[in-house]
Amino acid sequence: MRTVDNVSATLTFAVPAAKVFAVLADPTTHAAIDGTGWVQEVVDPAPLTEVGQIFRMAMHHDDHPDGDYQTFNKVAVFDAPHAIGWLTGYRKDDGGLGFGGWLWRYDLTPLRPSATDVTLTYDWSAVPPSIREYLEFPPFGPDHLANSLQHLAELAQR
Template sequence: MHTVVQENVSATLTVAVPAARVFAVLADPTTHSAIDGTGWVQEAVDRAPLTEVGQVFRMDMYHANHPDGDYRVANQVQVLDPPRAIGWLTGEEKDDGRLEFGGWLWRYDLAPLGPSATGVTLTYDWSAVPPFIREHIQFPPFGPEHLTNSLRHLAELVAATEVSGR
């Protein structure tokens, strides 16, 4: 199920894994490429687990419509409430080290549904995107099914790591 509400879109899926395990996978930037599943998210540059609000982690990206094709984003953790919620703003790091964010937020909310099931809601919120960015990028830059597919990839990845004990 997915929902589009004004300037955000969300999808919810139940996964047969405890919330703490889902959260651990989401807090590991090295899993984000597999969760995304579009090929846009390539590889984590910063591989340390996400442990605090304000933490920055960079990801190598690719998109055919991006002027450079390959590019890098800098994400800053905005929400970190283990095992209930995690979210980050996406932007870029300038040559002088300054971080600039575009105004869009990725957020996962986890609702334990018993000892071995979790409701996961993924929300993409672009309500803070300024007009000058909206002139160049259409929001959302993907269909709502992208979030549902991403949650399915997360469920597969979490189930596989649960079985392997990682």
């Protein structure tokens, strides 16, 4: 039996795709977009500009061993103004970065000059069994993606 290893949600925004993309490429907006409240603030505020770029976010989760922690995110998709996505990672004991195999991806489909369908996908298909043994996927409730898209729409419409 094969299970689906991703969830997604779509919302139509009353703004152009380029404006939505600009909000997503600005890490300083990510805490306001987050539908879980886990993202606290940006550590690396430089705009996202290319695949391979790393940006850090300060996080909090009551079930995390440290409570407060940082994620190291690696831009995996950058196709302005159509798609942007990143892998979430962590600092390994040897100082290098590790990525667990989950990807946040936004796909933007222009409908008209001032309307865009935005699909947010959380994909954990590349998560190895060793991580699946102690983390449940997805690690958030069913309303998270829709909440995030609503927050993004509000920011983009400002």
